[in-house]
Amino acid sequence: MDKELEDAGYRVYHGEKIDVYFNTAICQHSGNCVRGSHQLFNLKRKPWIMPDEVEVTTVMSVIDTCPSGALQYRHK
Ligand code: SF4
Structure with a gap:
């Protein structure tokens, strides 16, 4: 886990080989993420x-x- 990102307000979503971090306060709601992959x-x-x-x-x-x-x- 990346403590710096967590301290900055990111929430972690764990994967086997890669973790994803998301900070809702920074999101600009462009929708690129959901358009890029619904899975x-x-x-x-x-x-x-x-x-x-x-x-x-x-x-x-x-x-x-x-x-x-x-x-x-x-990456892990
Ligand atoms: S791609 Fe757009 S909607 Fe998705 S997290 Fe980034 S800013 Fe927010």
Whole structure:
């Protein structure tokens, strides 16, 4: 876990090979994440972020489209 991100208000969503971090206070609601992958990001599901639903490369490529920095990832 990345303590710096957690201290900055990010919540962690664990995956087997990669963790995803999300900070709702920074999110600009562009929708790039849910448009990028409904399997990874699904607002109707709990938890709404499931890193193991897609390939690690997909986690990285979709999160790289987040314009605000609200989404981050850390490899394990
Ligand atoms: S891509 Fe980033 S800024 Fe846009 S809705 Fe998702 S988390 Fe928020």
